[in-house]
Amino acid sequence: MRTITVAAATIDLQDGEHYAGLILNADGTPSHHLVLLPEADKRMAWQAAVEHAKDQGGTLPTRAEQALLFANLKAQFKAAWYWSSEEYEGDGSYAWSQYFVSGFQFGTHKSYEGRCRAVRRFPA
Numbered sequence: 001m002r003t004i005t006v007a008a009a010t011i012d013l014q015d016g017e018h019y020a021g022l023i024l025n026a027d028g029t030p031s032h033h034l035v036l037l038p039e040a041d042k043r044m045a046w047q048a049a050v051e052h053a054k055d056q057g058g059t060l061p062t063r064a065e066q067a068l069l070f071a072n073l074k075a076q077f078k079a080a081w082y083w084s085s086e087e088y089e090g091d092g093s094y095a096w097s098q099y100f101v102s103g104f105q106f107g108t109h110k111s112y113e114g115r116c117r118a119v120r121r122f123p124a
Helices: 046-055 063-077
Strands: 018-024 030-041 081-087 094-099 103-109 116-124
Touching: 018 063, 030 063, 046 081, 046 116, 063 081, 063 094, 063 103, 063 116, 081 103
Parallel strands: none
Antiparallel strands: 018 030, 030 116, 081 094, 094 103
16 A cells, blocks of 8 residues: 655636646656646647747647546537647657547647647646
8 A cells, every 4th residue: 555645736727727637647646737728719730839838828738638638628628639749759740639529649740720728737
């Protein structure tokens, strides 16, 4: 048996933001809390999405974070695919994306226009 202690966090949410949950490290210990920022109002290529997220004071979510967003905040997404921050291994012209209908993750050419949502992270 093992015991873990998760410190309580106080996170101030801005208008349009939603608390998504806690991301865990590979060993199951708490990594960080995740907050979803408001949605972009248009579709854009991957590099533009990266810049948009930065302009909002956040970053695109990782694939693991997208899985948490799908599990906990699916209703905050349109039935479409969204960019992740992770480039596709083996081919830098692709980045990972997630379809917020089925939860399926796949590689998408960076020139395609998809939706994006930025996230903020807070230490656990």
